[in-house]
Amino acid sequence: MGQWKFCPWQEQLPKRDPTRFVHLSILCEYAESCPLNGVQCTRPLRVLFLMTVFSLSLQQNDSSFMVVDLDSLFDRFSLWKRELPHIEPFYAVKCNNDETFLRSLAAMGVGFDCASRGEIDDVLRLGVSPDRIVYAHPCKSPSFISHAYNHGVDLLTFDNHEELNKIAVHQTCPQLLLRIAVSDPTARYPLASKFGADPKQKAPQLLKYAADLGLPVVGVCFHVGSEANDPSAYRLALEQTKRLFTIGLSFGHKMQIVDVGGGFPGREYTPSFEKFAASIRSAVHDIFPDPNVRLIAEPGRFFAERPFTLVASVMARTAVSAERITKKSCDASSTGHMYYINDGVYGNFICGLTDNYYPPGRPLFDDENGELFPSLIWGPTCDSHDRLEDNKMMRRLEVGDWIIYEDMGAYTSAVSTTFNGFQRPTPIYFISESRW
Structure with missing residues (x-):
């Protein structure tokens, strides 16, 4: 299993127990002020379960805990880069906003899909550049639009005339993505009923209205639904997007971004992520062969569920x-x-x-x-x-x-409560020595 590492920070924090293994340092009462930030370093993962349970037992502590396997996160990122190398991932913060998890994604160069002022602030506090954020909520509070503008976040989504009116007042130089309503009807969570303009009727009207207001639309975004089942849904959505690119260009918009949204599976799933990726690669090759078109996506559970x-x-x-x-x-x-x-x-x-x-x-x-x-x-x-x-x-x-x-990891701790006074589990982070 390799050598257990002892806590290296006893000199900076004399009160901290220098005999505590690094992988259990989160249990130390001085962990919050420790420069280690709670990230653990040992292998294998099952040993971490056993040692943590043993340590908790010694303290007569039976609290639940959540192990965050950062090795698994790195593996998911590698899988994404292998299967969809030309599509930039913007992680959907709403799926799981654990700070160390977000920090790890940021270190890998992943962008962020934020849907509120709070999520934008969480990401900016990590030192992430505002140009790595897409404000992917089509219906925003006016004060949130101003907040995004004041902090340099200018890539925003919209799907209605009223949203364009708000943006015109509260954003000076926005870069806008038109959200269209497309859907995989077999998805566990179809989203087209709440967000997205009809791609045939309303979307062209919105492109013209944005041009009349002097607001630049730079692309189109869509979301086929969370936990989608039909990979071909992406091809249909991209065909609608291509048509709107042509219409947008006719109104003077510089259409250059395609946001394929989310819906990618996290756990072992049928159809597999590889099948989704193959379908998307094929559709992009046929419909958007221009290498100058920027392709982005908003995966959430793909990154968060398994670790x-x-x-x-x-x-x-x-x-x-x-x-x-x-x-x-x-x-x-x-x-x-x-x-x-x-x-x-x-x-x-x-x-x-x-x-x-x-x-x-x-x-x-x-x-x-x-x-x-x-x-x-x-x-x-x-x-x-x-x-x-x-x-x-x-x-x-x-x-x-x-x-x-x-x-x-997906839509668990981010939406959990403390009903009845039961507290959330303590996160314990795992990373192998080779990736430390």
Whole structure:
């Protein structure tokens, strides 16, 4: 596994425990003021789970924690550059705004898709240049438009006449992207019902109106929907975009940016990211062969979903009739178990309320030879809707055991709450020594 590294900052912070391993330094009470910024350095990842659990046990601490695997993030970036080398990624901050995660993306040269004043401020605080931000919300508050202008963010999206009127008042030199309504109807989250101008009727009118106001439109953007299923949806959207480029040029706009939006899968998915990328590459080659056209995208879950792994502890267990779990009268005399863990649908599993999907958990310590029981896993709150895994066959766990949930980075911590007083998990960052 390599050598464990000890904390190197004891000279700057004499009170800090110099015997603490770097990968556990986030648990130190002086971690917030440490120049290390909480980034961990060790391998392999499972050892980090085990050592963190061991350290928490010594402190009689059963809090859940979130492991952020920065190696996985680097791998996702490499995959993007391999499959879509000519498309610049602008990460959708709304998906997961963890500061160290954002800082890592910034260090790789990724741009940022921001949708509010707060997100713009979060990114600018990292030292990111304003020209690496696209303000990708078609319906913005006037004060937010002014704030973007005052901080040098001038690449904005719009999809209606009223938005152009606001921009004309609050932005002196904007660079505008026309958001059009296109959609993969099979996407888990179609977005065309809320944003986007009709590409055949309204979009040409908006291009003319922007020209009348003296506002430069530099391109077109679209979003086929989050967790899209049909790669061909991008080709249809690019065909509409090409037509609007021709119309925009006729009105004097310098059309040069195509923003293909998001919708790219994060976890293992069918169809795969590689299939999406191949479809986009083919469509771009056929429709936008001009190398002077700048291609950008707004991936969110593609980068965020896989690097985050939740490790939650079992805070309570109740033995019940298996019938209560399976809903089968033939199981009335059998035993089942209900477990209560310290994260749930008001925390990092909040995405399940809209996804109707919860990632399956697996015990950190599992007895492969143990008897299997019908099991139900609840979240920690008093709400009976806080229900995570139902009628699952598991070996018996005890209070204090730990369950691992992978692919927990997309729309989890960014939208989680502290309902019922349950706090968010502590993030613990992992990076291998070769990438430190």
